[in-house]
Amino acid sequence: MGSLSPPHAWWKSAVVYQIYPISFFDSNGDGIGDLNGIHSKLDYLKDLGVDILWLSPIYRSPLADMGYDISDYRDTDPRYGTLEDYDRLLKGVHERGMKLMMDLVVNHTSDQHEWFVQSRSSREDPKRDWYIWRPPKFDNEGKRLPPNNWKSVFQGSAWDFDEKTGEYYLHLYVTEQPDLNWENPTVRDAVWDVMRFWIGRGCDGFRMDVINIISKTEGLPDAPVVDPDQYYQPASMYFANGPRVHEYIKQMNTEVLSHYDLITVGETPFTHEASQLAAYVLPKNKELNMVFHFELMDLDSPDYSPLIHKEWKLTDLKDVIQRWQQYKRDEGFWNAVFIENHDHSRSVSRFGNDSEEWRATSAKMLSILEITQTGTLYVYQGQELGLKNFPRSWGIEEYKDVASQNYWKLIKEQRKKASGSEDVDMSDLLDNFQRKARDHARTPMQWDATSHAGFTAGTPWMRVNDDYPEWNVSAQVGDEESVWSFWKRALATRKQHDVLIYGDFMMLLPSNEQVFSYTRTLGDSSALVVLNFRETETSVSVLEDAAVKGFRFVLGNYAGVEKGLTSTVTLRGYEGRIYIK
Numbered sequence: 001m002g003s004l005s006p007p008h009a010w011w012k013s014a015v016v017y018q019i020y021p022i023s024f025f026d027s028n029g030d031g032i033g034d035l036n037g038i039h040s041k042l043d044y045l046k047d048l049g050v051d052i053l054w055l056s057p058i059y060r061s062p063l064a065d066m067g068y069d070i071s072d073y074r075d076t077d078p079r080y081g082t083l084e085d086y087d088r089l090l091k092g093v094h095e096r097g098m099k100l101m102m103d104l105v106v107n108h109t110s111d112q113h114e115w116f117v118q119s120r121s122s123r124e125d126p127k128r129d130w131y132i133w134r135p136p137k138f139d140n141e142g143k144r145l146p147p148n149n150w151k152s153v154f155q156g157s158a159w160d161f162d163e164k165t166g167e168y169y170l171h172l173y174v175t176e177q178p179d180l181n182w183e184n185p186t187v188r189d190a191v192w193d194v195m196r197f198w199i200g201r202g203c204d205g206f207r208m209d210v211i212n213i214i215s216k217t218e219g220l221p222d223a224p225v226v227d228p229d230q231y232y233q234p235a236s237m238y239f240a241n242g243p244r245v246h247e248y249i250k251q252m253n254t255e256v257l258s259h260y261d262l263i264t265v266g267e268t269p270f271t272h273e274a275s276q277l278a279a280y281v282l283p284k285n286k287e288l289n290m291v292f293h294f295e296l297m298d299l300d301s302p303d304y305s306p307l308i309h310k311e312w313k314l315t316d317l318k319d320v321i322q323r324w325q326q327y328k329r330d331e332g333f334w335n336a337v338f339i340e341n342h343d344h345s346r347s348v349s350r351f352g353n354d355s356e357e358w359r360a361t362s363a364k365m366l367s368i369l370e371i372t373q374t375g376t377l378y379v380y381q382g383q384e385l386g387l388k389n390f391p392r393s394w395g396i397e398e399y400k401d402v403a404s405q406n407y408w409k410l411i412k413e414q415r416k417k418a419s420g421s422e423d424v425d426m427s428d429l430l431d432n433f434q435r436k437a438r439d440h441a442r443t444p445m446q447w448d449a450t451s452h453a454g455f456t457a458g459t460p461w462m463r464v465n466d467d468y469p470e471w472n473v474s475a476q477v478g479d480e481e482s483v484w485s486f487w488k489r490a491l492a493t494r495k496q497h498d499v500l501i502y503g504d505f506m507m508l509l510p511s512n513e514q515v516f517s518y519t520r521t522l523g524d525s526s527a528l529v530v531l532n533f534r535e536t537e538t539s540v541s542v543l544e545d546a547a548v549k550g551f552r553f554v555l556g557n558y559a560g561v562e563k564g565l566t567s568t569v570t571l572r573g574y575e576g577r578i579y580i581k
């Protein structure tokens with residue numbers, strides 16, 4: 001009980017590894033990763049230094065949004081395995097001293113969930129009010145319109161009309177993901193029961209999908225028009241961090257979380273201000289342990305789409321990291337440190353340099369960036385190998401994600417209409433997708449140099465990245481110089497030095513556009529971190545002569561670094577170093 005407030009906690013020093021089950025390892029040759037596949041790789045994860053596994057959804061699902069559309073919360077999808085396979089996996093995890101976190105997706109269900117099937121069956125059905133149903137609006141000509149102008153995150157209107165009962169239901173994501181009505185207390189009770197079901201089976205915590213959008217502004221008002229060419233407008237101001245969200249999460253805490261010692265992390269998109277997210281995290285509020293904020297992940301796209309690339313500046317990245325590293329530490333605010341997950345392209349392609357020459361070095365440098373921040377550390381499958389985006393030569397048919405496909409269709413239609421021609425140039429959009437699509441994180445894990453990277457004996461559900469003959473687990477595990485071996489050392493280094501997990505963060509050289517440098521301090525222990533974000537060599541004066549005394553080099557991505565620290569440090573391309581005293 002009461003794991004929310006101690007300054008040190010198991011879930012703070014832990015390393016979480018996110019598994020995207022469909023692409024991790026296929027044990028039976030049907031091309032789909034599965035629970036038994038994960039089970040067979042537990043020693044691999046333990047060896048890397050992982051403490052907690054987070055599984056992206058494994059529940060029964062039509063996979064309209066890759067399992068984030070759940071049709072039965074109390075069963076695994078047969079493609080991933082049975083509940084017995086789940087129990088066996090969990091046992092294997094616990095036997096190795098690791099823990100397991102489930103993905104809790106309760107803003108919406110699948111439209112195939114029996115709750116929704118009943119809800120849509122008639123206006124009088126007892127489950128009608130479990131979802132958000134509204135009558136149509138009509139314009140002056142009597143044309144039927146959705147109840148408001150909200151845009152869905154992945155398509156046009158956030159509303160879908162049900163012919164049979166003559167009303168619209170709300171879906172903030174795709175049509176197949178109807179939003180639950182959290183205002184109904186029975187819905188909340190049903191969610192608490194789902195949580196207790198998995199806790200009862202032995203799971204150790206939850207990552208809560210888009211948990212900050214469960215409360216919508218009363219009256220569901222029209223969103224302001226920011227794009228006059230469109231009818232549907234972004235409406236997150238009316239559904240993100242809504243009026244009753246904290247009441248709901250506090251209730252979740254009282255009813256469920258407070259009775260167990262769990263790890264909890266909320267996914268909180270549409271919000272950049274730390275002050276807005278603080279309420280979910282501050283221990284005095286008794287809500288969640290931490291959240292995934294979106295400020296860093298949104299750095300390289302314009303507001304209108306995460307699938308479009310925008311140039312970013314190192315000083316912007318530094319500001320974001322500094323702000324969150326320092327935010328309300330005195331009040332117990334705790335970070336979730338991550339740079340990759342299943343919703344973003346690969347970090348080495350975004351923030352490092354994925355060319356032949358610099359890929360491994362810059363992936364290691366980014367590993368140092370991660371392991372030297374305060375917060376619970378998250379590593380995404382394949383990040384430990386330096387996996388990168390798939391190539392520009394792959395056509396749109398290789399992009400399986402509904403977000404990519406829907407955006408592509410939307411833009412193509414717009415262009416066809418504007419030009420009056422069937423044949424429109426889409427190459428610029430493919431340029432952007434190559435940098436930004438979620439698909440890059442979802443290609444099968446690269447285990448070895450055999451066909452399909454050893455991921456499956458059959459045909460993989462998604463094409464394996466072309467570089468697998470060289471970039472794979474089997475090639476990297478035995479190689480001391482590999483990205484994998486570096487990550488293993490880096491995770492061990494973090495565990496040896498509490499200052500890296502808990503220390504105070506102070507930025508040095510704030511306006512430098514090439515080098516990110518900071519110190520961490522905990523009691524009389526200090527760490528100094530220097531990271532070069534470019535190919536070119538550079539020299540920086542980080543500390544005064546008097547202050548360098550006692551610092552010893554503990555980890556870096558180049559060989560032959562002197563043990564002692566001097567006030568001026570010369571860094572080679574993408575070099576990163578940690579000194580500790």
Ligand code: GLC
Binds near residue numbers: 209
């Ligand atoms: C979260 C998930 C993402 C999913 C969306 C809708 O952002 O991480 O993959 O598409 O929620 O459930």
Ligand code: CA
Binds near residue numbers: 026029031032034079
């Ligand atoms: Ca399988």
